[in-house]
Amino acid sequence: MAFNDSGAGAAAARVRFTEFAAADDPMLVAWARFRGLLAGPAREPSRTHTAAPPVHPESVLWRLLATNNRELGRSYVLYRRYSTARAHVEQLQADSDALSIELIHGPHNGSRGWVIVADDVPVVTCSRWYSSISAGALAAAGALHAFRTAVVWETPDRSDSSGRYRRRPPAVPYAST
Template structure:
């Protein structure tokens, strides 16, 4: 499972995620932990569940206030695999189908695209659910910097020098 940290709220990848998610469940809110006197941190994190060939199987329903919060939430979800279930839904106005994975009746993961039939979407949802239960979590996030450029974390064991 890959995590992506966004340093600015108008990052193109974050906006694309929000547009797709809003078609499933309305506009997202960032889960910030700030007091009334603190300025909210514009940084946010989401996660993507990837197959071994890097094809996206699903993505986070929530936008988290930090990498640590996102990773901790997924560890909690994985600790209760029997609480996970699939909910199928139609797209608006075009006959396509999508799905959301629920954990204890709270949404945690969405499909990453629309499907042309219920059976195709159901198969993709089942595969994503099984993958979510056993996914290996990245130890650090990928980052999208203020310019909107996407930077991947250094590969494990890679030399950090330029």
């Protein structure tokens, strides 16, 4: 289905959540490493800070995905539970006019990135480095536009203790009354 702004039947970006069972899950470790490059002084053009945030088991993060599953951005915050992550995304979407983009320098000469901030606090990050300021700015604007109307996924994906990624959570029995 092609994207259009007409409303009914329009394909939309979506926010997908991932729960991690282990702090050493490869996807979680990669997120922490990349996110660490965006933290603190990295937001200042002349310096880069490489400290990764602490990770812990039973962590949750979210990713903003385009209709073709391309990652447009990801959460800056690591949450302790799915319900907290989902509530934060919904709050950000409800007040999306307060979100703004900050372009940042990456860890290597010529690398650029971005964060989306709310009240000067990062909430969304790029998912890769860009080779120019204009490419990064265009990607950030697209991510912010997509985030505003993204469908928030109802259930989290789970990463099991082996680090394997499962798309669907285990079935929950239906309780009849």
